Amino acid sequence: MNPLHALLLTDLAMELPMAVRLQRLVELLRMQFGCGAVALLSLDSETSSLRPVAVDGLSSDAVGRRFPIAEHPRLATLLQRAGEVVRFPHDSKLPDPYDGLVIEQPGQPLDVHDCMGVALEVEGQCWGVLTLDALTVGTFEGKAIRELEQLVLVIEAAVRVTRLETALRGVRQSAGAVEEGIASRPEGEIIGQSKPLLHLLQELQVVADTELPVLLLGETGVGKELFARRLHQMSRRSGKPLVHVNCAALPEALAESELFGHVRGAFSGAIAERAGRFEAAEGGTLFLDEVGELPLSIQAKLLRALQNGEIQRLGADRPRKVNVRIIAATNRNLKERVQEGSFRADLYHRLSVYPVPIPPLRERGNDVLLLAGFFLELNRARLGLRSLRLSVAAEDALHRYAWPGNVRELEHVVSRAALKALSHGAQRSDIVTLEADWLGLDVQPLPMAATVLHAPMLAPAPSMRAVVDSAQREAIRWALDAHRGQWAQAARSLDVDPSNLHKLAKRLGLKTA
Structure with a gap:
C-alpha cells in the first residue's frame, strides 16, 4: 500500500x-x-x-x-x-x-x-x-x-x-462553514477564521432560532448588515422578507410614515394609502440599522409595536396587528444616550434583550489578510488583471494598522492600491504586487516596550520582571487607547478578565478610574 x-x-x-x-x-x-x-x-x-x-x-x-x-x-x-x-x-x-x-x-x-x-x-x-x-x-x-x-x-x-x-x-x-473557519451565505459572505469571529457566529446560530429581539453592537464598517442577514437566514423566518431600514437616513417628518405607513389624506401629498416597512416585513424580519438615530417622537410608537405587536398607520383610526421580528444595530453607546435623554430607556431595554457585540477588525488577527484576499480577487477581476498580490511589507502594514473604519475601510484601501499600481505603470498582463506605500496607511509603532527591548548594549540588563511589566503596561495603554478608555472592551481584546485587568493595572501603577 x-x-x-x-x-x-x-x-x-x-x-x-x-x-x-x-x-x-x-x-x-x-x-x-x-x-x-x-x-x-x-x-x-x-x-x-x-x-x-x-x-x-x-x-x-x-x-x-x-x-x-x-x-x-x-x-x-x-x-x-x-x-x-x-x-x-x-x-x-x-x-x-x-x-x-x-x-x-x-x-x-x-x-x-x-x-x-x-x-x-x-x-x-x-x-x-x-x-x-x-x-x-x-x-x-x-x-x-x-x-x-x-x-x-x-x-x-x-x-x-x-x-x-x-x-x-x-x-x-448553512452554518457548516463555521467549522471550517469560513462563514458564507447566499447574499454575501462573512469571511474569517479568528476565534472572536467564530465565537460570534456560534452565538448568532443559537439566538437565530429564537424570536428574541437582537441588538447588534459594533463600530462603523464592521458589517452589521451582513450579520443581520445571517441571523435572518438561519431563523425560522428565512422564507419571509428581510426589510432593511436605515434609521439615520429617515427624515423626522417622514419617519412615522416610512415605518408604519399612512392613509390617504394623512398629510399634504398623501394621495393614496401606503403600507410601511413593518407591514412589508410581515412574517419576516425588520432590520433597524443605526436605531440610535431614531427621533424621540418615533421611539414611543416603535415601543408600542414591540410590546403589543401593533402599529397604526399615520392618519388611521385603528391599529393593525403585525408579526415581525426586530433586529436592530447601532454604533452608538445607547446607555449613554439614555442618560442624555435622547433615547428612551424602556425602548432600549426592549431592543437589547440579546445584545451581540461585533468585534472590530483590529481584534480579528489574521482575518485582515483573508478579507484582503477576498478584495484583491474582486479587484483583479474588476480591473482585468492577470494576478494581484500583496508584498510582505504590505501584509505587515495591514496587520499593524488599527482599522478605525474596519472591513469597509479595508475594502477601499485595497481598491485604491490596485488603481495606484496601474497608475504607476503596472501592466494588466503582469503579476501585480501591491507595495506598502500604495496602501496609504498611517501605521503606528507596535505596542512594545521598545526603549527596554532596544536598549544600548552597554546599558545594564533589565530584570525579566521589569521587561514583562513594561510590555504589559504598554499593551494595556494601547488597548485602552484603541477602545477609547472602555475597560471591558480593552479586557476582551487582551483576552483578560476585566477584574483581573484592573488589578494588574493597579499593580503596574496605571490609573484605573
Missing part, C-alpha cells in the same frame, strides 16, 4: 475537526508530490464559484479569495472533466488562478509552471476540486498523474467523512 494511502486511511479512522482533517490532507499531498502548493476548493453552486477550504503553500490571503468559474478556465476544465485527473503543461495558454500566490522560493519565478487537478464527487454530486501546482517544469509527469488517480477515492472519502461528522454534530449546512 502507498504510504500516503495508509496515512489518509488512519486519519479517516480518527475523529478530527473538519478544518484539521482537510488541512492535514493538503499538507500530506503536498509532501507526497513535492510540489509548491495544494488547494482544496468547494463548489458554491449559487454563485458558480470555488472557495478554498484548505490550502498549503499558497499566500496567507488565498483562503479569503473566491474564484468564479467563468473567469478561470483551468478550474472550469477540471469541473467539465469530472472524475479525470487533468494535467496542464507548463506551456498551457490557459491562465493559472494561482500565479503570484504560491509562496516564493529563492530563485524561482512567481508564475505556476506545472499544474494538475481533479474534480471531486461526494454522494454522486460534484463537491469541488483539488489542485496541485508547482513552480518547476516537469513536477507532474506520468507517474504523478497515476498516483493522484489512485488517491482520488480516499480524498473523496475524507471529504465525505468531514461532512458526516459535521451533520452528526447537528450543525446546519
